[in-house]
Amino acid sequence: MQDLDIAIVGAGGAGLTSAIYTGRARRRTAVFERLMTGGQIATTDIVENYPGFPQGVNGFDLAQLMLQQAEKFGAQVVYEGVESLERTSDDRFVIHTAVETYRARAVIVTAGADYAKLGVPGEAELVGRGVSYCGTCDGAFFQGQEVAVIGGGDSALDEGLFVTRFASKVHVIHRRDQLRASALLRDRAFANPRMDFTWNTVVERIDGSSQVERIQLRNTVTGEASSMAISGVFVFIGQVPNSHILKGLVELDGGGHALVDQGMRTAIPGLFVAGDVRTGAARQLVSACGDGATAAISAEHYLAERWPGGE
Amino acid sequence: MSSPREVTDATFESDVVGSDLPVLVDFWAPWCGPCRMVAPLVDELSDEYAGKVNFFKMNTDENPAVPSKFGIRSIPTLLIFKGGELQGSIVGFRPKSELKKRLEEALV
Numbered sequence: 001m002q003d004l005d006i007a008i009v010g011a012g013g014a015g016l017t018s019a020i021y022t023g024r025a026r027r028r029t030a031v032f033e034r035l036m037t038g039g040q041i042a043t044t045d046i047v048e049n050y051p052g053f054p055q056g057v058n059g060f061d062l063a064q065l066m067l068q069q070a071e072k073f074g075a076q077v078v079y080e081g082v083e084s085l086e087r088t089s090d091d092r093f094v095i096h097t098a099v100e101t102y103r104a105r106a107v108i109v110t111a112g113a114d115y116a117k118l119g120v121p122g123e124a125e126l127v128g129r130g131v132s133y134c135g136t137c138d139g140a141f142f143q144g145q146e147v148a149v150i151g152g153g154d155s156a157l158d159e160g161l162f163v164t165r166f167a168s169k170v171h172v173i174h175r176r177d178q179l180r181a182s183a184l185l186r187d188r189a190f191a192n193p194r195m196d197f198t199w200n201t202v203v204e205r206i207d208g209s210s211q212v213e214r215i216q217l218r219n220t221v222t223g224e225a226s227s228m229a230i231s232g233v234f235v236f237i238g239q240v241p242n243s244h245i246l247k248g249l250v251e252l253d254g255g256g257h258a259l260v261d262q263g264m265r266t267a268i269p270g271l272f273v274a275g276d277v278r279t280g281a282a283r284q285l286v287s288a289c290g291d292g293a294t295a296a297i298s299a300e301h302y303l304a305e306r307w308p309g310g311e
Numbered sequence: 312m313s314s315p316r317e318v319t320d321a322t323f324e325s326d327v328v329g330s331d332l333p334v335l336v337d338f339w340a341p342w343c344g345p346c347r348m349v350a351p352l353v354d355e356l357s358d359e360y361a362g363k364v365n366f367f368k369m370n371t372d373e374n375p376a377v378p379s380k381f382g383i384r385s386i387p388t389l390l391i392f393k394g395g396e397l398q399g400s401i402v403g404f405r406p407k408s409e410l411k412k413r414l415e416e417a418l419v
């Protein structure tokens with residue numbers, strides 16, 4: 001069993017920032033990642049609001065720089081998903097991955113969030129065949145075609161605007177009659193001749209034999225059913241926090257986000273939660289990174305207090 | 312270190328369909344972040360399976376025909392062929408252990 005000072009669960013912006021701090025404090029640090037370094041930001045085309053990059057920065061490139069910085073200070077990224085977490089009577093944590101078991105004195109959970117699915121017939125069957133959760137990844141395959149974007153928040157508009165570079169028409173389908181997105185994105189979207197809006201409407205089914213061909217819609221006010229011929233469906237209806245490993249350990253809010261104090265501490269000493277998986281997160285890269293720094297500093301204080309002599 | 316060779320719309324028939332060995336084709340584009348994460352994993356696999364499987368990569372920006380023939384709507388996509396027939400597909404970034412498992416499954 002490998003012994004660590006600090007185990008970090010998730011190599012997104014929050015986790016990599018924690019690792020920069022704990023690595024730099026010479027704590028033996030491992031960052032566990034089930035999929036891809038960078039988390040959500042790794043598939044983002046241009047991040048325009050991360051300080052220090054006035055021209056914007058590609059999300060994947062930025063994530064790679066964060067990874068380099070964490071590794072430079074000695075943190076190790078372990079490409080294994082964490083399946084469960086327990087606290088032992090000697091104030092340590094046991095971390096189970098599919099491959100191995102690790103032991104750590106403190107744990108920072110920065111597992112972020114995954115996109116929410118529509119949960120309608122046809123969706124799962126047609127993923128990668130017209131159903132997508134990433135406009136910047138898949139938009140280019142819809143050159144000259146009509147697509148739908150489901151949702152009315154920042155991600156929906158941001159990704160929808162990106163897809164207009166390729167698609168002839170982007171139909172934004174939103175269940176309310178106004179957008180949640182920021183004014184800047186709203187203005188850009190309304191001004192774009194390739195963007196079209198369908199209000200008070202939900203998707204009931206996605207049809208297509210081997211590719212998406214049409215979607216079945218319902219108006220939430222009139223109850224009227226309709227259908228739209230399109231070749232792509234981009235879904236941006238929010239997020240589900242990756243908090244299942246915290247269930248039973250710490251208190252979660254109604255949406256499944258972990259409750260923490262201002263220092264990113266949970267009710268369990270030595271267990272910290274930071275970034276999009278915590279309650280009240282601003283869901284921005286810079287705030288996730290800020291959370292990661294706060295959690296790392298709290299963890300450092302905790303270790304120094306609990307094990308003052310080091311052992 | 313062996314690494315995947317480039318295949319194009321023009322050479323797909325001879326390189327992939329006509330191959331004696333099973334073939335894995337990595338569909339990618341320069342703007343695709345997850346593709347850049349998959350590439351080193353495919354490089355490693357091409358080393359481990361040298362002599363058993365031929366590895367190719369196809370730039371979907373420069374080669375529209377083959378991706379549209381196979382209905383590719385998302386990259387990275389890895390397609391596995393045996394005897395010219397499609398045996399399996401992997402869409403999106405997956406960890407290496409899973410790529411290997413799926414490749415093994417397609418080879419039997």
Ligand SMILES: Cc1cc2nc3c(=O)[nH]c(=O)nc-3n(C[C@H](O)[C@H](O)[C@H](O)COP(=O)(O)OP(=O)(O)OC[C@H]3O[C@@H](n4cnc5c(N)ncnc54)[C@H](O)[C@@H]3O)c2cc1C
Pocket residue numbers: 009010011012013014015032033034035036037038039040041043044046047048049050080081082083110111112113114155159242245274275276277282283284285286288
């Ligand atoms: C399309 C899109 C565009 C965005 N654009 C912007 C923008 O322009 N500016 C901005 O500031 N923010 C943007 N955001 C939001 C920003 O990306 C997130 O707020 C931020 O990335 C959250 O970071 P995080 O580290 O908390 O979580 P995540 O980025 O979600 O990272 C969590 C990581 O943990 C891993 N993980 C989860 N569970 C486990 C487990 N059990 N074991 C191991 N690993 C696990 C995941 O695979 C993931 O890599 C955007 C988000 C999206 C989806």
